[in-house]
Amino acid sequence: MASVVRIEELEKTYILESVLVPALKGVTLEVEEGDFVALMGPSGSGKSTLLNLLGCLDRPTYGQYFLADQDIAHLDDDQLSEIRSRYLGFIFQQYNLLPQYTVVENIEIPLLYQGCKITDQTLERCEGLARLVGLGDRFDHRPMQLSGGQQQRVAIARALVNDPAVILADEPTGNLDSHTSDEIMNLLARLNDIGKTIIMVTHENEIASWAKRIIRMRDGLIESDVRNNELHSRSPGTISLPPEMLERLVQPQGFQQAGAN
Amino acid sequence: MTLVSLATPALLVFLFLSIGLWDKGRRGFVLAIRSLWLHRMRAFLSVLGIIIGTAAVIALMAFGEGSMQDALEDIRRMGANNIMVRSIKPTETANTSQRSWVAIYGLTFADFEKIATIPCISRMVPMRIFPQEARRGYRGVNSRVVATIPEFLDIHNLDVKIGRFINGDDDFHLRNVAVLGSKLASRLFSFEDPIGKEIQLGTFYYRVVGILKEHSQGGSIGSEDPNLDVIIPMNTAKVRFGEKIFQRTSGSRSAEKVDISQITLSVTDIDKVRPTGDIIRRILETHTKQDFTVSIPLDRLEEAERAKERYKLLLVLIASISLVVGGIGIMNIMLATVTERTREIGIRRALGAKQRDITLQFLIEAVVQTSLGGLLGIGLGLGMVLALPWITETFLATRLPSKVHFDSISWSLATAVGVGLIFGIYPSRRAALMDPIEALRHV
Incomplete structure (x- = not known):
């Protein structure tokens, strides 16, 4: 399998009051297409810094980063924005939906910043994704009118809309109860089953057990990198659409980004 | 813009x-x-x-x-081509020896003749204006008499509402005719048609021949309402009221002799308005007292x-x-x-x-x-x-x-x-x- 993410000797040093604070001390990592990686580690271990770098929200001090075979370690701000809108999907702990927008409009945002025209076709896609995550009857609801689990589902739909090369999840279940957590993780696992690459930061072993590969970090370095042998069992039912429709929504024709893979 | x-x-x-x-x-x-x-x-x-x-x-x-x-x-209604020369009562100077109980000042008929020699003047209208109670039966209204000539109507852009304005015949024959301002007419004649009726000014009676349309500015002196004016022929006024105007004010009497209160004149060309004003000032320099003003609406317009x-x-x-x-x-x-x-x-x-x-x-x-x-x-x-x-x-x-x-x-x-x-x-x-x-x- 081809690797989607490849980082080499990635270093990040922050300057805090003229003191150099190294957060990453040369991390080398490769993530294959279709993998599901859990990044674990205590706070201060550098996992958030790594996720920010992977998410093109920050630039490394040293090292190389290839996302879908493009060298993006040293692009400028506009180019990084472009990469984010085309190749990356974000899921946050606090859901981070925009309160002024409805469910469908929230899902649309990445397309808008890609420079897509909002047409019936895109609208259909956004509604399809909302249906996919089980919010088929709440297109016009505002985030305030949804529960935490539902908001996170909208966020997942939003992370899927631009058909990203990698979905980055930062503690996606951190604010949810265990039952809802299971639902969300099941949804992510099912998306992984149909070929989506996911990198997830978590500090709970229970949540990490859903991933195929578990990377532990400590002091800005990778401590351990193991395959997960006791994969959490997927329960059916969260994704209720027939497989062919699912396929079409997650990887539709018109939205395949040029140059990916 | x-x-x-x-x-x-x-x-x-x-x-x-x-x-x-x-x-x-x-x-x-x-x-x-x-x-x-x-x-x-x-x-x-x-x-x-x-x-x-x-x-x-x-x-x-x-x-x-x-x-x-x-x-x-x-x-603009006063006319951008117009010049107004007015008589004003000179401020009382310290020379008490000259004080007589008849104040003589202002524009004279001689001045009028001299100004009339300026070639670019197309029209000249003299006026005598003095306060006088107008009476109809037991009704009396404090009004002003404006004694003038027929051109008054044109030069001040006024219109007659009913009847006619005074004409040259009236002036020549010294007829006792009057044209009323609209407000004066409605105050004197509440329930009857004023045309042909008579009003009393001083000791004589005058027949009303016309009523003016309401207007805001007749070009006459002072801030009084021009709609309260009564207009009579110039020569009639000269004969009926004499040359001196007597005024009674709370116990004291005063008399004034003013030949012409105001002359409104039109100049043929707007470019000649200011030079003409200057010439008039030069002509009137012979006056020993500052008893006149030359006002040019064009100046005020600008x-x-x-x-x-x-x-x-x-x-x-x-x-x-x-x-x-x-x-x-x-x-x-x-x-x-x-x-x-x-x-x-x-x-x-x-x-x-x-x-x-x-x-x-x-x-x-x-x-x-x-x-x-x-x-x-x-x-x-x-x-x-x-x-x-x-x-x-x-x-x-x-x-x-x-x-x-x-x-x-x-x-x-x-x-x-x-x-x-x-x-x-x-x-x-x-x-x-x-x-x-x-x-x-x-x-």
């Missing part, structure tokens, strides 16, 4: 059309409306400065323009127009101060909004928004806010222009003339948009330059 007044709305329409047709722009516009609606009270309060500023400019412009136009109209320009400049100054204050208010609120929506900015950046997308979003919001403020202000201003004259007319019985200038509307709107742009740039740039990671971490 006209170019600007046409170009500004065209530019605004173009601006909004281009925003509307451009997908991101339209999105930004809809988002701006929604975000403002989410905090409508705050949005309203923050543009209040602009609303009030714009409304004040529109209303002041309209009332200023209205009263100016009224004043200019008055002056003066009034200059005053109008100054007034406009002052308004622009006031408007710009109020708009700058309003703009600072907008900037203040925008900065608060940007801080409050830091997280939203972080989310958008993470989802692929470029810095210029963020700048544009907040800039559109600022411009939409100030434009709506400007529109509200224009509405309020127009409301004031409509309501205030009605209020003053019904409750204070004074007329408040107003004229809404299209220029002022388009200028205010353009300024409102401009204020949004200028004072929106800094907060918008601040929003765009935020670090996305920091912004996402913001609570």
